[in-house]
Amino acid sequence: xxxxxxxxKISAKKKGWEEKLEATKKKRPERKEEFETHSAIxxxxxxxxxxxxxxxxxxxxxLPGEYxxxxxxxxxxxxxxxxxxxxxxxxxxxxxxxERFRYLLNQGQTGLSCAFDLPTQIGYDSDxxxxxGEVGKxxxxxxxxxxxxxxxxxxxxxKVSTSMTINAPAGILLAMxxxxxxxxxxxxxxLNGTIQNDMIKEYIARGTYILPPEPSMRLVTNILEFCxxxxxxxxxxxxxxxxxxxxxxxxxxxxxxxxxxxxAYVDAAIKAGLDVDKFAPRLSFFFNSHLNFLEEVAKFxxxxxxxxxxxxxxxxxxxxxxxxxxxxxQTAGVSLQAQQPMVNIIRTAFEAMSAVLGGTQSLHTNSxxxxxxxxxxxxxxxxxxxxxxxxxxxxVCDTVDxxxxxxxxxxxxxxxxxQAQDYIDKIDALGGATKAIDFMQKEIHNAAYKYQVEIDTxxxxxxxxxxxQMEEEKLEGLLKVDLSVGDNQxxxxxxxxxxxxxxxxxxxxxxxxxxxxxxANLMPIFIDAVKAYAxxxxxxxxxxxxxxxxxxxxxx
Amino acid sequence: MSEKRIRVLxxxxxxxxxxxxxxxxxxxxxxxxxxxxYTGLRQTPEQIVSAALQEDVNVIGMSILSGAHATLFPEVxxxxxxxxxxxxxxxxxxxxxxxxxxELKAAGIDxxxxxxxxxxxxxxxxxxxxxx
Numbered sequence: 001x002x003x004x005x006x007x008x009k010i011s012a013k014k015k016g017w018e019e020k021l022e023a024t025k026k027k028r029p030e031r032k033e034e035f036e037t038h039s040a041i042x043x044x045x046x047x048x049x050x051x052x053x054x055x056x057x058x059x060x061x062x063l064p065g066e067y068x069x070x071x072x073x074x075x076x077x078x079x080x081x082x083x084x085x086x087x088x089x090x091x092x093x094x095x096x097x098x099e100r101f102r103y104l105l106n107q108g109q110t111g112l113s114c115a116f117d118l119p120t121q122i123g124y125d126s127d128x129x130x131x132x133g134e135v136g137k138x139x140x141x142x143x144x145x146x147x148x149x150x151x152x153x154x155x156x157x158x159k160v161s162t163s164m165t166i167n168a169p170a171g172i173l174l175a176m177x178x179x180x181x182x183x184x185x186x187x188x189x190x191l192n193g194t195i196q197n198d199m200i201k202e203y204i205a206r207g208t209y210i211l212p213p214e215p216s217m218r219l220v221t222n223i224l225e226f227c228x229x230x231x232x233x234x235x236x237x238x239x240x241x242x243x244x245x246x247x248x249x250x251x252x253x254x255x256x257x258x259x260x261x262x263x264a265y266v267d268a269a270i271k272a273g274l275d276v277d278k279f280a281p282r283l284s285f286f287f288n289s290h291l292n293f294l295e296e297v298a299k300f301x302x303x304x305x306x307x308x309x310x311x312x313x314x315x316x317x318x319x320x321x322x323x324x325x326x327x328x329x330q331t332a333g334v335s336l337q338a339q340q341p342m343v344n345i346i347r348t349a350f351e352a353m354s355a356v357l358g359g360t361q362s363l364h365t366n367s368x369x370x371x372x373x374x375x376x377x378x379x380x381x382x383x384x385x386x387x388x389x390x391x392x393x394x395x396v397c398d399t400v401d402x403x404x405x406x407x408x409x410x411x412x413x414x415x416x417x418x419q420a421q422d423y424i425d426k427i428d429a430l431g432g433a434t435k436a437i438d439f440m441q442k443e444i445h446n447a448a449y450k451y452q453v454e455i456d457t458x459x460x461x462x463x464x465x466x467x468x469q470m471e472e473e474k475l476e477g478l479l480k481v482d483l484s485v486g487d488n489q490x491x492x493x494x495x496x497x498x499x500x501x502x503x504x505x506x507x508x509x510x511x512x513x514x515x516x517x518x519x520a521n522l523m524p525i526f527i528d529a530v531k532a533y534a535x536x537x538x539x540x541x542x543x544x545x546x547x548x549x550x551x552x553x554x555x556x
Numbered sequence: 557m558s559e560k561r562i563r564v565l566x567x568x569x570x571x572x573x574x575x576x577x578x579x580x581x582x583x584x585x586x587x588x589x590x591x592x593x594y595t596g597l598r599q600t601p602e603q604i605v606s607a608a609l610q611e612d613v614n615v616i617g618m619s620i621l622s623g624a625h626a627t628l629f630p631e632v633x634x635x636x637x638x639x640x641x642x643x644x645x646x647x648x649x650x651x652x653x654x655x656x657x658x659e660l661k662a663a664g665i666d667x668x669x670x671x672x673x674x675x676x677x678x679x680x681x682x683x684x685x686x687x688x
Binding site for chain 1: 572573575579580594622623624627653654670
């Protein structure tokens with residue numbers, strides 16, 4: 001981007017300046033011997049055109065909305081519409097969560113994001129022995145279509161977009177959503193939203209798997225295919241780095257492991273006979289926004305550029321929409337502290353700002369009390385207001401990718417991308433993401449341990465935790481999930497099983513078993529099953545029977 | 557003769573898949589010279605107790621982030637008692653509200669470590685309080 005003559009001049013000047021720098025350092029020693037980012041990229045005192053001398057503007061940055069999309073996926077980004085402000089919510093019963101959803105929509109939230117409890121995520125009904133103590137705890141309990149009808153009561157599914165954090169039983173929950181919409185008179189082709197449906201990261205980091213990788217990949221591709229034909233505006237997968245980062249990896253590892261998972265899904269879908277340009281435009285991503293402010297911005301930019309190249313060069317996609325990496329972001333849960341919890345509001349605001357400067361399509365901001373409990377109405381409201389302040393007051397949304405051209409940010413974008421590319425090459429050499437689960441888990445664990453040791457040795461300062469501590473009063477007003485949720489769900493289930501047409505349920509479950517043993521797309525039969533009020537546990541039970549369960553490899 | 561090494565079972569009861577903390581603690585205990593067995597995810601209280609007996613451990617450390625601690629931690633202690641085991645130190649950690657701690661201790665959990673606890677504190681607590 002610079003003429004050689006200019007670079008030579010700068011280089012000559014910098015040599016003289018470096019002598020001055022050494023003299024200054026003697027008088028004013030630096031705070032640390034080495035400065036580095038979370039990905040262990042060395043940070044220099046200053047960045048100049050010399051650090052980006054090899055860059056080519058057209059090739060590496062381009063204009064927003066154009067290949068390689070480093071600067072953003074749309075030409076005008078937030079000058080047109082701000083990102084979707086989407087707070088993840090769900091707890092207790094469908095009634096309670098429905099109330100929280102309607103509260104958030106009334107406060108100006110623009111999309112819904114649903115959290116399910118662990119039994120739902122792992123395909124157990126609320127009365128299963130393993131569900132003991134877990135019903136309604138980390139999300140809403142959904143046992144059957146009946147609960148889903150309550151969850152979206154009075155919410156017009158033709159108008160809102162809904163993201164559902166559901167993976168192993170993603171197809172079944174999507175089937176329920178379609179069934180509720182059709183009862184409201186909304187055609188499936190009109191529905192907007194996302195299901196997470198990212199099984200590989202469940203094995204790597206999040207843990208809510210049911211089936212072994214092979215049948216899981218079949219279900220994923222069944223859903224990709226079904227959505228591309230019948231629910232064309234639906235994001236049929238949200239390939240997620242969020243949980244991998246929460247488990248402890250670095251920024252560069254986060255995008256490397258996520259894109260490696262993406263490659264595995266694209267490979268699987270192509271192998272199943274799908275046309276890449278039919279499903280790739282509906283792939284979406286989900287990233288973490290952590291505390292190293294500028295490295296996070298660089299990470300989002302690097303991820304977009306990397307994915308564009310992967311889709312165009314590796315998979316030969318022709319449709320520009322297949323090249324674009326669109327993503328949701330959530331601020332880093334692990335950065336929240338139980339000590340002086342109000343300080344979390346500030347951490348979250350900076351993390352949210354990184355996501356916005358990185359060009360996110362939607363955003364969840366964490367609430368200040370989440371190191372202690374599920375968030376209260378009050379803390380969720382502040383988190384939402386944080387996004388509104390960034391969007392409406394700070395001015396950062398008035399131009400696209402305002403940090404582009406910063407010598408440091410561009411250099412860091414290149415650095416994160418290069419490190420991520422190295423990891424992707426390593427994973428390719430191991431046979432792809434589904435074969436590299438152990439490798440990724442080891443890398444994540446090592447990074448997590450290093451991070452904790454840095455905090456314990458004060459190499460990494462965390463305000464209120466290992467520095468600036470103080471005596472404090474207990475935080476009041478924490479949300480408590482009513483312990484009767486489990487009992488109520490069990491009662492509802494009993495009633496449902498007594499009142500529904502059980503012969504019909506039996507025959508559909510038998511048909512499901514047969515279809516699962518063959519190679520049909522299972523989505524249509526999931527829809528039939530949920531409409532007959534077969535429960536989630538019954539449907540997953542058939543799948544467990546046919547395919548067996550995943551046995552975790554213990555790596556630490 | 558060196559002292560007998562402390563044996564610890566690090567366990568994840570319940571259904572949550574967040575084992576970053578459990579694994580970091582497991583590594584810290586191992587680095588401090590203890591022998592550590594990690595159970596992996598989704599262990600029932602029965603499985604944890606049976607693993608503890610089989611591995612002949614001195615300590616059980618459990619981690620839960622889903623909120624199911626109030627049900628599952630006491631269940632493990634109850635099962636240990638039923639087996640006539642009284643000399644295993646039982647500790648827990650995770651997202652555990654302060655209000656729940658007295659009840660857990662009353663149920664027989666020896667100590668609860670909440671977010672932000674330095675690794676060294678956990679190591680030292682175990683070294684000082686291990687029962688046999």
